[in-house]
Amino acid sequence: MAAILEANGDGSPNFDVRRVISSEKTVDSEALDEAVKELFTGDADIALLYFAGHGILDADTNSGFLVAQDGKKPNWGMNLAAVLELANKAYPQIKSTVILLDSCQSGFAGEVAGLGGAKVSHIGTGVTILTACHREGFASEEAGHGSFTGIMLDGLGGAACDVIGRVTPAALYAHVDQTLGAWEQRPIYKANVQHFISLREVPPKVPKDILRRLLKYFPTPSAEFKLDPSFEPDRGEEAEKLRDIPVDDDNVRIYRELQICNRHGLVVPTRGSVAQIV
Numbered sequence: 263m264a265a266i267l268e269a270n271g272d273g274s275p276n277f278d279v280r281r282v283i284s285s286e287k288t289v290d291s292e293a294l295d296e297a298v299k300e301l302f303t304g305d306a307d308i309a310l311l312y313f314a315g316h317g318i319l320d321a322d323t324n325s326g327f328l329v330a331q332d333g334k335k336p337n338w339g340m341n342l343a344a345v346l347e348l349a350n351k352a353y354p355q356i357k358s359t360v361i362l363l364d365s366c367q368s369g370f371a372g373e374v375a376g377l378g379g380a381k382v383s384h385i386g387t388g389v390t391i392l393t394a395c396h397r398e399g400f401a402s403e404e405a406g407h408g409s410f411t412g413i414m415l416d417g418l419g420g421a422a423c424d425v426i427g428r429v430t431p432a433a434l435y436a437h438v439d440q441t442l443g444a445w446e447q448r449p450i451y452k453a454n455v456q457h458f459i460s461l462r463e464v465p466p467k468v469p470k471d472i473l474r475r476l477l478k479y480f481p482t483p484s485a486e487f488k489l490d491p492s493f494e495p496d497r498g499e500e501a502e503k504l505r506d507i508p509v510d511d512d513n514v515r516i517y518r519e520l521q522i523c524n525r526h527g528l529v530v531p532t533r534g535s536v537a538q539i540v
Contacts (some may be wrong), residue, residue: 263312263411266418271427271464277310289315290332294340302352302359308459309352310360311345314411317365319397326370326397328363342371350386358388358459360431364408369396369450390431390453392438399447410449413438420464425526426473427466430458467526472519476528479516486532493517 267277282289282297301309316329318338330339349359363371371393372385385391394401394410402409414434416422422437423429435451442449466473479487491497492510494517523529 263314263415266415267310267312267462270462271420274463276462277308284331288331291330291337291339294328294330295344298340298345299348302348302356304355306356308358308360308461309349309356310362310461311349312362312364314364314408317363317368317401319367319370326367326373328365342368346372346385346389346391349389350384353386353388356388358455359390360459360461361389361391362414363391363393364401364410364414365394366400367395367397368393368401369399371450372452373397385452385454387454390455391451392431392435393450395447396450402447409442409447410438413441416441418462423464423467425467425528426470427464428460429462429464430460432458434461468522468528472522475519476523479520480529487520487529489517 264279264281268275268279270276280297280301282293287293298311301311313328316333317327318329319326320336320338323336326342327333327338328340328342328345333339345361349356349361352359361371371391394408405412417434417437418429420427420429422433424433431453432451435449438449439451479485491500491504491507493513495509495514497504520529524531
């Protein structure tokens with residue numbers, strides 16, 4: 263996870279990652295608390311907290327916890343309410359916060375105890391939470407790490423990117439949700455944002471120079487781009503009939519570009535010889 267977050271798909275720098283892992287040091291309650299507090303200190307466009315480990319919901323106190331290595335009842339580790347409070351207070355010095363939790367019962371994140379035991383969500387401006395499971399759920403493991411983490415790595419690697427190569431938290435959630443089966447753990451997505459941010463950029467599905475040329479082909483939303491046989495290099499049985507209409511190499515290039523755009527839902531063919539942007 264650290265390696266994939268540190269760089270974009272083209273190798274350019276992305277997040278400045280600080281790892282706190284049990285193979286290098288004891289992640290006790292104090293270490294966990296200090297690391298999370300440090301994350302939400304200072305100014306930043308995006309702060310991302312990724313936690314993979316044990317999580318628990320204490321039914322006696324209706325509190326959720328990220329469990330530290332020295333955690334035990336009633337001091338399990340770091341209270342999820344404390345994590346959220348730090349994230350909420352960090353705005354606007356930190357414009358956007360993303361919290362990724364691969365732990366059991368992590369769906370409790372974002373909840374606060376309401377009157378009569380009601381579950382109330384209080385997520386501050388710019389905060390997004392994506393968890394491996396709901397408040398009563400358990401996070402499964404495979405291939406040496408959580409299933410949720412494995413799917414997120416696949417999504418951040420490009421499986422969840424949009425047409426121009428951006429991987430947003432919402433797209434990452436959709437990828438996790440679609441990948442997990444109906445009978446498996448269910449991820450939870452909560453957010454209070456006005457616009458989507460990018461967690462990582464990978465090569466676009468449609469090259470950006472082609473996307474820029476779409477404005478030339480379709481100057482208005484309702485514009486149609488007329489095609490004729492000079493755009494089609496593979497004429498098959500129609501080759502003899504169309505021999506008087508030569509293939510135009512530049513038109514073939516445009517035709518190939520429109521095919522790529524059609525493959526990703528940007529344009530659609532209409533009436534056989536016309537393309538329309540969608």
